[in-house]
Amino acid sequence: MFSIIYPYRNRDIQRVKNSLESLEKQTSKNFEVYFVNYGSDKIYTKQVEDLLVKYSSVKYSYLYTEQQPWNKSKAINSVLKSLESGYFFVADIDMIFHLNFIKKALKLLRNNEAYYFQVGFLSEEESRTTKNFKDYTIKFKSNEKATGLTLCSVESAKAIGGFDEFYHFWGSEDTDFHIRLKNAGGHVNFYNKEVLMLHQWHETYRNKEVKTLSKSLQVSGIVQFNHFYLKKAAQEKRTVINNENFGKTQSKKDYEKLVEHKKNNIKLISNKQVEIDYFLFKELPCLEPGLHTFKIYEAVEKSLKSVIKRKLKKSNTKYYSLKTINDKLLFHIINFYSNYHYNYSISEDLKSIRLVINKL
Template identity: 40%
Template sequence: MITLVLTNRNRDLRIVEKCLQSLHEQTCVDFELFLVDYGSNKGYKSQLETLLKLYPKIQYIDCPVEGQLWHKCRAINIALQQTNTPYFLVGDIDLIFAPTFIENAIRLAKPNEVHYFQYGFLSQEESLANKNFGSYELAFRGSEEVTGTTLFPTTALKVLHGYDEFYHGWGAEDTDVHIRMKNAGNAIFFYDKAVLVKHQWHPKVYRSKFSKHPFHSKLERINHSYMLLSYRAQRTIVNQNIDWGSPTLKEDYEKLTSIYRYIHIKCTLIEVNALLAQMANFNNEVILIEITPLSLSDKVKNILKHLFGRKHQLLYNMEVVNNLLLEAIIKQFRNNPYSHTFNRSQKSIQLKMYFK
């Protein structure tokens, strides 16, 4: 038996419905299905939950992490920790599955083997159409580098502590787990005899600094370099110093509604670096941190001091401050309840976190 997990954040409900309906119409129903919603906004979530009433067999996990970086690996691992079936299948919420997809996955499933499936990509126009699976015409086929839908032996994946939860945002997490499974002695197979999953077109709404969601301008490149280091080090087991697949407890996130301490600093190198170091000392308290640029008058004074060779403040660009703060969260505090916003028009960063 197989457990399939889908992860979601604010994905167009028309796309979600097509995905779920394709799984509802499988020729083989011998599978369990988790849908992990990781941080959709409240209005959207209400509509999603209404849709899910049409599919009562879906095990829905609501992670109330709005205002956090997208963290697909943690969302997957939360479902993995609850999985008791011999095989675990990771899919994408923007796919349409062939009616025989689960049937084929069960046939392929073997201990010590990992199988992943070729994507067929639909155009924007084709994605909006309502057709049966076979009638959707492909714009192009994905290569072996598209690793998003993968079938794992559950125990083998759990031995490696699942997906590496360092990865936030987008990029490399799927390839990383393939590398580590191979390093651990599992065979990796690419299924391209037929296209069993078709990808619905959608805009990349989260991968932009103009989005309201937390965004790190260099994170995809960092993810790729991190993956290459894992490859060179022949890494297998990850998440060794954290509770991987840790659930997002509602009572912990409710603590963010009350603030124990407010900290306001300017974007000077000294103040920002001091804050990043001091964060390790916060414990069992909710802190609201606000970071802003120097005022215009202070900025002018600082420039004049620099011009006249006097001691002056070294300043961080606010985009750099945003990236540094998000990196600290990823490396040290990613399991803490938090909400992060960067208002680029007002040049103000706010981080609210419950330091456990």
Template identity: 40%
Template sequence: MITLVLTNRNRDLRIVKNCLESLRNQTTKEFELFFVDYGSDLDYLVGLKNLVVSYPKVHLILCPVNGQLWNKSRAINIALKLTNTPYFLVGDLDLIFAPQFMSTAYKLINSKDIYYFKYGFLSREESLKNKVYEEYEIDFDGNIDVAGTTLFPTEQLKDINGYDEFYHGWGAEDVDIHIRMSNLGCRVVFYDSSILVKHQWHPKQYRSKISKHPFHIGLEAINHAYMDLGKKTKRIIVNQNQSWGKMTDIEMYEKLKLGIPTVDLFLTNSLTVISAVLAQFANFNKEVLNLRIDEVDKLTIYKNQIKKKLNKKAINYIEMEQVNALILEQIIKNYRNNPYKYIFDRDLKYIQLKMVF
């Protein structure tokens, strides 16, 4: 049997419904379906729950990680840890699946191969139409590099600790898993005999600096460089120094939400101070940290620049985007499983982090 996982954060409910409806209309009903919501907004979740209740096949998992970086790998791995079927299929919530998609997947299953499926991309206008699968007109075909929907043998995927949870934001985790499965000895096959999935158009607002949600402008580039290094060094097993597929601990997240901080720190954007506080993270134990960093005012910066020109002792203030990058990279590398909430207000020029250690 096959287990399918879909991951979500604030995706348009019209798109979600189209996806779930296409899965309801599969020619075979023999599959498990996990829907992992990873950090959608609370008001959005009301509508999502009302929608999903119409699809009894869906096992809904809610991860209360709003205010954290998107981590598709962890969302997938949470479902993987719960999977007992011999095959595991990672899907894309933006897709409309052909009625014969799952039955075709069953014909392909093989303990030594993984298959990923060719996409057909719909235009914005076509995505808004209500049609049967065959009638949707494809705007352009996806190429061999589009790797978002893949069928795995479950045991082999678990053997390499699933998807690499270093990857946050968007980019590279789906290609990375293909590389590592290939290094394990599996054959990676691109299924392009027919287009069995059509991708619904959606805006890319989740990558915007306008939002106060966590966003690292250079993270996609880091992800791809990390993947390239993994390829060069022939990585197979990852997630070895932190738990992978870790379910969110509701009690700990309640502590994050309601708990009074045991440590309150109010700092500025001094590189020295930022480096010091990030080093201190390792010393916190069973504590709740509230950290706020404000950019110093223009007059302070001006006075500091004069000191530098006069070769006097000056403070090395850095841009808030750099502060943001340093903190988020620290979280990704060392504290990604900790309950935390992160805000970067670029207009008011402050960062606030609350984290449970």
């Protein structure tokens, strides 16, 4: 069987419809579609679930990761682990497919061969139009450095542990997958004989990254960090990663336990540097088994003596900004606690951070 996997989170419904409609028009119907909703906000989840009613053949799953950073690898692996054999293609919700894409992809299938594809990028204006595939004007084409949209055998992917779930937010997981396939003796080919997919315009992750705290989970410098991790993967000639639980995320029951615990039993931590450092390097690693809720808040000493000391720069108390704490804490979660059940959120007024974590 040939399976198409869509990892999805918080994207506008029109681009989803455009992509699914292009699959409906395929000249070959010998494929199945898996749509993985990786914890989208409720408004997007409602829209996409209403839309998918019209595509009854699409196999839909919702993962309870709304209050966790985006992890494309886990979204893909959640489907990959359930496939027993055959081939899969990692799709992108931005793609509009040529009507012969499936027909031509099926001819490329080889057990030890993987393919990724050249893409035609559309301008913002062109992306707002609805045309036949051949009538779109392509702004530019991708080259071999753009490594997403991979076609591969299930057997080859599982042999190396799927996609590396260390990668969070944006960047490098596709290239990492290709490197490890090659290290395991596979062949990865760039298909550029013709353009079989068009990419609908959207703002890039880098352009959306902000230097201040926001409700949208972000970490400053994560793209560069992921690229460095990728560089190390290449140098160390990695092949197999993850563990036997790859593709596993917290269940609805697990998520609801975290939400309920969030309401009480809260331990308060100020943004004083010494408190945050102790929390990150001593308290978190030594948690007792069970549920824990932490609220990190901005605290500034308001006594007249303290105000005068700060103005005279004589105060010994140092503080981290909540943005700095956010980056430090999310880096810790990515590195050491990503397989725990947890929820991470930022208050509406951007004055506190809340972490609920279950140490099993």
